[in-house]
Amino acid sequence: EIVLTQSPATLSLSPGERATLSCRASQSVSSYLAWYQQKPGQAPRLLIYDASNRATGIPARFSGSGSGTDFTLTISSLEPEDFAVYYCQQRSNWQTFGQGTRLEIK
Amino acid sequence: QLQLQESGPGLVKPSETLSLTCTVSGGSISSSSYYWGWIRQPPGKGLEWIGSIYYSGSTYYNPSLKSRVTISVDTSKNQFSLKLSSVTAADTAVYYCARHFRAAKVSFFDYWGQGTLVTVSS
Numbered sequence: 001e002i003v004l005t006q007s008p009a010t011l012s013l014s015p016g017e018r019a020t021l022s023c024r025a026s027q028s029v030s031s032y033l034a035w036y037q038q039k040p041g042q043a044p045r046l047l048i049y050d051a052s053n054r055a056t057g058i059p060a061r062f063s064g065s066g067s068g069t070d071f072t073l074t075i076s077s078l079e080p081e082d083f084a085v086y087y088c089q090q091r092s093n094w095q096t097f098g099q100g101t102r103l104e105i106k
Numbered sequence: 107q108l109q110l111q112e113s114g115p116g117l118v119k120p121s122e123t124l125s126l127t128c129t130v131s132g133g134s135i136s137s138s139s140y141y142w143g144w145i146r147q148p149p150g151k152g153l154e155w156i157g158s159i160y161y162s163g164s165t166y167y168n169p170s171l172k173s174r175v176t177i178s179v180d181t182s183k184n185q186f187s188l189k190l191s192s193v194t195a196a197d198t199a200v201y202y203c204a205r206h207f208r209a210a211k212v213s214f215f216d217y218w219g220q221g222t223l224v225t226v227s228s
Contacts, residue, residue: 034214036153043202043218044153050212087153091213094168095143095155 002026004088004098012106019075021101023088028068032091035064035073038100039084047086048073080105108133110203110219118197118226124190128203128219135184136161142186143206143215144177146199154199158206159186193226200224 003026013019023033031051036044046055048064051071061076075082083105088098114126128142135142143158157167159177167175176189190197200223204215 030211032211032213036215043204043221044215045218046214046216049207049214049216055214055216089153089214091208091211094166095158095213097153097155099152 001094002029002090002092002096004090004096006086006088006098006101008101009099010102010104012104013078014106015078015080017078019073019078019082019103021073021075021086021103023066023071023073023098025069025071025090027092029090029092031067033064033066033071034089036087036089037082037084038087044087075103078103108205108217110205110217112201112203112219112222114222114224116223116225118193118224119228120194120226121192124188124193124197124201124224124226126188126201126203126222126224128186128188130184130186130205135179135186136181139207139209141206141208142179143204144188145202145204145215146197147202147221148196148199156188156190156201158208195226198224198226 005024007022033051035048038044052064063074085100087100109131111129118124141158144156157177159165174191179186200221202221203219205217
């Protein structure tokens with residue numbers, strides 16, 4: 001089983017700042033990694049697939065990068081609605097998710 | 107716009123079987139390249155994939171749950187269903203259904219239902 005480890009667990013930033021979230025895989029997943037955003041009481045929303053492709057309707061301030069075992073989700077300038085929990089997800093033999101990074105307002 | 111909606115009992119007794127249905131509207135469950143999946147989230151915790159099904163009936167499951175899980179599809183009703191047997195309190199979670207794009211090694215969930223809380227308690 002491939003384990004995804006996200007860091008930091010919690011990230012405290014202010015609107016307008018740049019956010020950098022990390023997801024590390026226990027073995028290579030090539031570029032087959034997705035990112036999701038989840039707000040309280042809502043279902044997750046797909047942001048990024050294949051490490052760097054934005055899903056339909058996702059603003060350009062969200063970008064993904066990385067390959068192999070190290071991946072990054074970057075939010076270039078935080079908007080108030082971006083404060084949420086973010087998960088990464090991969091598929092090896094089966095789907096696994098990271099434990100999440102909570103992005104909170106400082 | 108594709109929409110998914112979970113339905114089923116919100117309370118299940120320990121040792122019994124949890125049964126949920128996901129109704130898909132705004133699109134066909136028989137679309138190629140798309141599986142249909144179930145994911146759960148215990149209160150205050152992260153996401154766990156349960157399993158996915160293709161419209162043909164082909165399934166694959168999370169190995170940690172495989173012995174207790176059955177996912178089925180009814181293309182005539184544009185629905186797919188989850189059964190989880192021998193439930194315990196550890197199965198208390200919000201259960202989501204989702205459209206699952208899966209091709210080669212690419213995999214992601216692009217449309218989700220709103221989720222339904224299932225509590226296991228006597």
